[in-house]
Amino acid sequence: MAPRNDAVVDGEATAASDPEWTTYGLILGSGLVSAGLAAYEIVPASVTPLVRDSLGIGSTRVGLIVGAMFGTAVLASLPAGAVLDRTDSRRMMAAAVLSLFVAGIWGWVAGRAGAYWPLIASRVVGGAAYVVVWNAGIDIVSRAVAPDRRATAVGIFTASGPVGFALGQSTGPLVAARLGWPAIFPAYTGLALVGFVLFWSTSRGLGGARADAPTLSEFGTVLRSRSVWLAGALGFLSYALYLFVNSWGSSYLTDEIELSLALSGAVVAVFPAVGVVSRAASGLLSDRVFGGRRQPVLLGSFAVAAPLVLAFTRLESVPVLVGALFCAGFAIQLTLGLSFTYVRELVETNVAATAVAFQTSVGLAGAFVSPIAGGAVVDAAGLDAAFLVAGALAVAGIVLAWRAPEPG
Template sequence: MSAAVRVFIILLLAYFLSYFFRATNAVISPDLRRDLGLGSAELGLMTSLFYLTFAVAQLPLGALLDRFGPRFVHPALMLVGAGGALLFAGAQDFLSLSVGRALLGIGFAAALMGALKAFSLWFPAHRYASISSLYVALGASGAIAASSPLAWLKEQIGWRSVFEWGALVIVLVALVVAVGVRNAPGGVVLPQSTQVSHAGVIWSNPDFWRMGWLNFMLGGGFLAWQTLWGGDFLFKARGMGSLEVGSILFAFSLAALLGFLLCGPLADRLGLPRVLLSAGLAFTLGPLLLALWPQMPVALLYAVYLLMGFTGAFNILSLAQARLTFPTELTGRAVTAINFMGFMGVFLLQWGMGIVLGQSSYSTALLVWSALIALAILAYLPLAKAPHRASSL
């Protein structure tokens, strides 16, 4: 096994845990309601804190990864996450539960970004999109582990024990990362930026905002739909039962896994900006069709969810594009800034759609969302005219 493959596999273990812990509340929510007396508003707020702290942590994380590399930054944050899992396991009230969930978000903040920083040094640039998409696709299987397997496990040992043992697993994987992952191949020095204002170079770049807003609407909307509103729409607008909803969401997730696997090779072959733009356009058809024809036949409904799952997964290409747009010494800051935009999109779009739904219908909310995605795509158009190359900022 080559050193690069070993680095990939070890970091993948941590990313698997990230997906697992972000998805657990979908399965244990009845237990949390029963044991701690949580209402829907409290449950929603507490669950979303993972995404909020995850997003906020991206801001200092980029500089830390560029300065020190992922080898120790990543596992150090994972230990914070282990503490969050223990606090969550022993929580007796809403506040403790919320703090535990927030610490889990911080703990896994580098699970993707640390890997992308490492891959920028361990793999050639022309394979970066393919390696990144494969990494995300395999790591996303953590969400599958947090479905039926988690439901069975919590029935055997209880949800609190799941998180207690989970904390131990997080610590063990953190140690494996620290011992088994080097920041760069032998003889390669971790690049250091000579820029005076690192953050200013990225946040003042117009291309960053074009990529960032598209990821906010496409990546953020994709996760907001997958983890909350996609199921709620089927329950409320279509009046479906749990088995039907679960079946359609399962199809959505499988399509997303396929999208994660294929988006990198397609970007390498056809050009990253062009593929990302096409995916964004296709994804927008989903909410638009649901808004205009909410009572469409079930077969077409499946097709729309498959389309949204598959094309929504292409949002990961925004991270690869940031890596190719900015020089290597700014890779960590660039990809974490794009990731920040995406996860703030999850938080704000989940919240914002709820506000709209409180005043209007799903059709209105979906039309607003479709219009916002269209505006982000319009802003992104200049980047789709030619392949991106790393800038000499």
Template sequence: MKNTASTASRSTASRKGSGKQRAFPLSLLCLTIGAFAIGMTEFIIMGLLPNVAQDLGVSIPQAGQLITGYALGVAVGAPLLTVFTHKIQQKKLLVLLMCIFIAGNALSVVAPTYGLLISARILTAFAHGTFLGVGSLMATRLVAPERRAAAVSVVLAGLTIANIVGVPFGTFIGQQLGWRASFGAITILGIVSLLGIIRFIPVLEQGAPANLGQQFRNLVRPQVLLGLLVGALGTGSLFVVFTYITPLLTDISGFAEQSVTWILVLFGVGVTLGNIVGGRLADWKLMPSLVVNFGVLAAILALLTLTIGNPILGVATVFCWGVAAFGIMPGLQIRIMNMTREAPLLATTSSHSAFNLGNAGGAYLGGLAITHTGLISVPLYGAAIAALGLLGLLLSVATERKKGLPETADGTETVPVH
């Protein structure tokens, strides 16, 4: 009863404020800028590996560990940092996280050795998952209840736009002015986001913070763990192909290497469109939209195996794949929040750990596919992973129906009080 009452109270309060919150508030833009800077930090190193390796006197594979170290930093750092900061008010926590992010990138600018640079990358990664998790939670509280998933998609749009604009621009800066200048630009973006958070993010009443025991109990519930696994499979299906998209386009489609950049920009446009549309669909019908999206994603990846040999059909399929791949992201995030309403922070930030583990696992599986069954088979592996994600979702839906969980006013399942 206590949980139902608090849910009703939050819904009523949100509806009262919905007249003022029909348009997305400016405060969301500050979170989007932070996500944009985070997206640049994660992916920009891919285009600067030769520059970093030459400057620091290490091999390309060693420089590549800067990517692996960052992914592991996100996977470990998100839940760990959440444990130590869960009692901090959310606006203050966002400020702290952005300060960590700025410090890590500033340290990357001046790092004289490879060891110090990888340490700086790991420090930056610690803020990644927790910032996106807390930022997503904050976003849902800044808008009316029926726009929660769309608000999350606005924040996550920072990541997708970073791939379209930020990473190519940052790589260009690094190639012209040195790789350290790229991290300098990211540091400046972080400062802009920090000032915006301080100025425009309101202090929202939270009540007493959930204790760690409650946070952990929520995290290890079978349905939540299944949701995290589905998220990891979703991102795994993306990175099993995306990691090797350049050789697919050059060796099989026959594109010149310089053309790949523009195809990736088109892919990024599809990713951004999918993120926005996915948020709106999740607000409309959360689980049906996720199930259909995963099915479409698996089908498109399987189709890519057939179309990648034709330049026109291949590019069209890559664009559609981008739309489907990120269409699932806002819904997955909202799904985790809905299942952990009374104490969502640890589970929400852990979802970004799961996403990054999916990234690493997908890239590794794609490499195995190339070694054992050839480059052309890579999209099929992605389709199989997406199909496993679909099965996980269907299992989750069947379990909920079997338990007969009631629904709240906004159409999402409630969480039993333990």
């Protein structure tokens, strides 16, 4: 993944003069920041029964604690992308890390006081931090490597999401048992700080605004592209499935299979954890196995996930459930790993960052809606019905992926 020697590649600055280890350090550092935010993002889902009982709220309102970050990201992603095109992305990353510290402490104080809406407000701050880190990370990593290795580099960066999700799902119950459930909110800020130090030291020269920042008219071409909207729809469905299983898989194992909260969290952690391999491998599969074609990977992602999600509540053996979570997690996250490279390739280079911001916004809309809508279905009809609805979304993904065009 060595950087190119060119000062500019496809209109984007690269880390041409830096040694190869600097490029790896940049990806690792930005990935650790993202992983810390992802752990903060999902960790309430690992202790849903504790939060529900402590605050005296229903499943839908618990789902909003998880979903509030994604709702914020939906609204903030496109403005954040526009700002990142015109300002210093490194400094924006610094501001985002500071915001995470504020959100973590605020959430801890609100949780201890039993203050639901201040807790939601802290999650909104965390959502703004998350979308800046995500868009800035993809933008800077894309600038740092050559185009023929960009899908692999971006796939590795996006693997920070499942790393953080697995960390939050598996350790959240342990943190809650030892320090009380409100402590889950500031618990993962240290990881983001370590990552930021590494990111800051390896990203010099990569954060500034590009000379070819898109005009308002060029920005509009992204929103008018049917291919971009189709890529966004695939991202919406993938994120909806991903967050649904992350949010309600633990509750199913606790309520229906009668596993302990800690054990169910560890089992569900398999689902995001496999994304470390899946997201990083998505680009390699597309580039090496399918000769640069993107559509077969997208189609296979939903084709494998659909029957596994539909059949999930019919499985009673814990080893079989772990296997189903592993396979479904791998399949769903193939799209999450590839879609950000895919959408960049559907537009001109100077609006690529805008396309990524759009993909983030539409995709995270699915992540925002999923825990809340899932909670409403659970309250109304139970977990079996909720998993059937999620399976139907995967079937819809098969139909859309079949129509997905190849870039170029």
